[in-house]
Amino acid sequence: MKNCEYQQIDPRALSVAPLSAQSHAEEKARRPRRKWEVFPGKNRFFCDGRLILARQSGVLPLTLGLIVVTCGLFFAFDCPFLVEHLTVFIPVIGGVLVVFVVTSLLRTSFTDPGILPRATADEAADIERQIDTSGSSTYRPPPRTKEILINQQVVKLKYCFTCKMFRPPRTSHCSLCDNCVECFDHHCPWVGNCVGKRNYRFFYSFIISLSFLTSFIFGCVITHITLRSQAGKSIVQAIQESPASVVELVICFFSIWSILGLSGFHTYLVASNLTTNEDIKGSWSSKRGAEDSGNPYSHNNIIINCCVTLCGPMPPSLIDRRGFVPPDEAVPAAPASEMELPPFTAKSDANMCHQSTKDVLERMLNSSDFHGLCPAGTPKTTPLVQEGPASAPAEPPAGCSRPHERGAAARLCRPLSKHSRRDSLHSINPAFRLASPSPSLSRSALILGDAPNMGFVPLR
Amino acid sequence: MAETHSLQDLQQPAVSSKVFVQRDYSSGTLCKFQTKFPSDLESRLDKQQFEETIQTLNNLYAEAEKLCGKSYLEGFLACMTAYTIFLCMETHYEKVLKKIARYIKDQNEKIYAPRGLLLTDPIERGLRVVEITIFEDRSIGSGR
Numbered sequence: 359m360k361n362c363e364y365q366q367i368d369p370r371a372l373s374v375a376p377l378s379a380q381s382h383a384e385e386k387a388r389r390p391r392r393k394w395e396v397f398p399g400k401n402r403f404f405c406d407g408r409l410i411l412a413r414q415s416g417v418l419p420l421t422l423g424l425i426v427v428t429c430g431l432f433f434a435f436d437c438p439f440l441v442e443h444l445t446v447f448i449p450v451i452g453g454v455l456v457v458f459v460v461t462s463l464l465r466t467s468f469t470d471p472g473i474l475p476r477a478t479a480d481e482a483a484d485i486e487r488q489i490d491t492s493g494s495s496t497y498r499p500p501p502r503t504k505e506i507l508i509n510q511q512v513v514k515l516k517y518c519f520t521c522k523m524f525r526p527p528r529t530s531h532c533s534l535c536d537n538c539v540e541c542f543d544h545h546c547p548w549v550g551n552c553v554g555k556r557n558y559r560f561f562y563s564f565i566i567s568l569s570f571l572t573s574f575i576f577g578c579v580i581t582h583i584t585l586r587s588q589a590g591k592s593i594v595q596a597i598q599e600s601p602a603s604v605v606e607l608v609i610c611f612f613s614i615w616s617i618l619g620l621s622g623f624h625t626y627l628v629a630s631n632l633t634t635n636e637d638i639k640g641s642w643s644s645k646r647g648a649e650d651s652g653n654p655y656s657h658n659n660i661i662i663n664c665c666v667t668l669c670g671p672m673p674p675s676l677i678d679r680r681g682f683v684p685p686d687e688a689v690p691a692a693p694a695s696e697m698e699l700p701p702f703t704a705k706s707d708a709n710m711c712h713q714s715t716k717d718v719l720e721r722m723l724n725s726s727d728f729h730g731l732c733p734a735g736t737p738k739t740t741p742l743v744q745e746g747p748a749s750a751p752a753e754p755p756a757g758c759s760r761p762h763e764r765g766a767a768a769r770l771c772r773p774l775s776k777h778s779r780r781d782s783l784h785s786i787n788p789a790f791r792l793a794s795p796s797p798s799l800s801r802s803a804l805i806l807g808d809a810p811n812m813g814f815v816p817l818r
Numbered sequence: 819m820a821e822t823h824s825l826q827d828l829q830q831p832a833v834s835s836k837v838f839v840q841r842d843y844s845s846g847t848l849c850k851f852q853t854k855f856p857s858d859l860e861s862r863l864d865k866q867q868f869e870e871t872i873q874t875l876n877n878l879y880a881e882a883e884k885l886c887g888k889s890y891l892e893g894f895l896a897c898m899t900a901y902t903i904f905l906c907m908e909t910h911y912e913k914v915l916k917k918i919a920r921y922i923k924d925q926n927e928k929i930y931a932p933r934g935l936l937l938t939d940p941i942e943r944g945l946r947v948v949e950i951t952i953f954e955d956r957s958i959g960s961g962r
Contacts, residue, residue, distance in 0.1 A: 457900060458900050461900040461901065461902060462900060462901070465900075465901050474944050474946070475943075475944040477946070478943065480836050480838075480949075481838055481943070481946070481947060481949070484836070484838050506843050506844070507844055508843055508844060508845070508846055509844075509845070509846060513843075515843075523946060526841065526843065526847065526946070527843055527846070527847055528847055540847075541847070559893075559897070559901075560901060563897060563900070563901070654846065655846055655847065662885075665885070665890055665893075666885060668893065668897065669889070669890045669892075669893025669894050669897065670883075670885060670889065670890075670893060671882060671883055671884070671885075671889045671892075671893070671909065671910055671911045672892075672893070672896070672904065672909045672911060673883075673911060674909075674911055674912055674915060674941070676941070676944040676945060677944070678942070
């Protein structure tokens with residue numbers, strides 16, 4: 359390594375900063391953010407990005423409330439009587455159905471329906487270049503469409519002005535959530551989320567199990583009242599003895615029509631591989647007379663259509679909710695740009711290492727578990743440790759901006775080195791560190807290979 | 819393996835342009851990319867190599883979305899467990915996505931990086947495009 363001109367970071371300059379409150383605030387503002395925190399759509403996230411819900415949660419609390427109340431009343435007032443007079447399986451079956459209903463409902467509500475991430479700036483520019491725009495830029499140009507052939511059928515792809523891309527087939531933009539959703543079915547206020555490609559099977563399972571549950575409870579309550587009135591009492595007397603049953607009857611009676619209707623409708627949609635959106639718009643109905651089905655996505659076999667929709671492979675979420683936002687947000691479309699290396703290296707190290715520098719310096723003094731902070735960093739950190747406090751900032755905290763314990767560090771470190779341990783090695787050495795925990799960057803790190811590691815180990 | 823690099827060299831490559839390989843929807847909503855060779859890459863890459871890369875990617879995505887007995891079983895089992903099984907098990911699709919990530923990494927190392935190109939995993943672009951970044955042509959010296 360003869361002509362190293364890499365920038366050396368003066369640890370002394372860094373160690374001064376943490377003492378001022380200003381840099382603390384700056385450091386807080388610069389902590390690595392997860393992508394869900396900067397998500398452009400109208401969604402709410404829970405559990406650090408693991409759960410997603412539409413911003414307008416609609417009547418989800420009402421749905422849950424109704425289910426819980428009805429089932430609670432059922433188990434409290436009807437089950438004891440029915441267990442005594444009929445069989446113990448009644449609450450068992452009821453319990454299983456309730457579990458299915460609630461689990462499916464929660465899965466539908468909190469699963470990403472198949473949101474398409476918006477196009478990056480470069481992509482949008484590329485698409486713009488391909489489209490002839492003739493018209494002034496002061497008003498919105500007419501809708502752009504692109505025609506393609508799918509299974510010998512002409513399908514028009516529309517351009518989405520919000521997401522800046524041509525929507526794939528069957529994708530629609532939900533105005534409530536402000537997202538393009540794949541295989542968009544509808545936005546359901548009862549579950550508080552869109553129903554699309556990824557959560558349609560949960561939605562279907564929810565309405566089917568709910569149909570069974572409401573029918574089951576309805577039947578059981580009728581049986582209960584009938585049995586009571588058979589023992590020499592009138593129906594009115596029976597009702598007076600068990601008023602909760604009436605509440606359940608009313609709820610079930612009114613919901614059963616809509617739920618059963620919806621189940622039937624969606625069973626038809628599943629069997630013909632259609633979405634509610636397509637059915638309502640009549641996208642393929644004009645061809646119905648001419649062919650078996652004008653729908654180019656249908657397999658023309660009910661069983662196959664059902665299997666594909668309900669038991670097909672589960673597509674992954676395309677919005678990387680828990681990934682970290684590349685620190686250089688000015689160029690979000692080019693995380694792999696190596697040109698960002700030098701300016702970034704000094705800046706973000708300074709910012710990310712502030713808090714941890716002090717901790718690291720403290721730990722240096724009792725360096726017994728130092729190497730444990732970032733397990734992948736072991737081979738590189740040890741020699742640096744021995745060189746003295748000055749070399750400390752080179753340490754694991756790159757990207758782990760607030761670890762105070764080993765566990766926290768390990769937890770934080772993991773998402774950063776999500777592709778390989780080796781990549782986190784690159785990120786550890788600040789003189790060399792590539793921009794972000796973004797996986798594409800970790801790949802570009804590999805272009806530069808193992809060699810730089812060898813060359814850069816001695817920081818001084 | 820004593821190859822070293824100066825940071826000077828590393829600072830060199832600048833992004834010259836990006837090429838986007840769009841999706842091919844002729845077979846429906848399955849994930850498939852167009853194999854048409856972009857003209858911008860003519861000076862850097864063989865048409866055949868490009869087509870081979872894209873075709874392999876298409877095959878891998880087809881494998882991920884394949885409707886076979888195994889995927890049906892997975893789906894059926896998931897349904898029976900009220901979909902709670904997905905909380906502890908990695909789906910077949912996710913396994914293939916990891917395979918794809920490894921393949922792209924491999925292609926970048928062997929073919930694209932030496933030519934000053936970088937393939938971006940389509941999953942980072944929402945499976946909409948395969949983004950190929952073209953770097954300015956300097957001798958990066960990243961030979962192995």
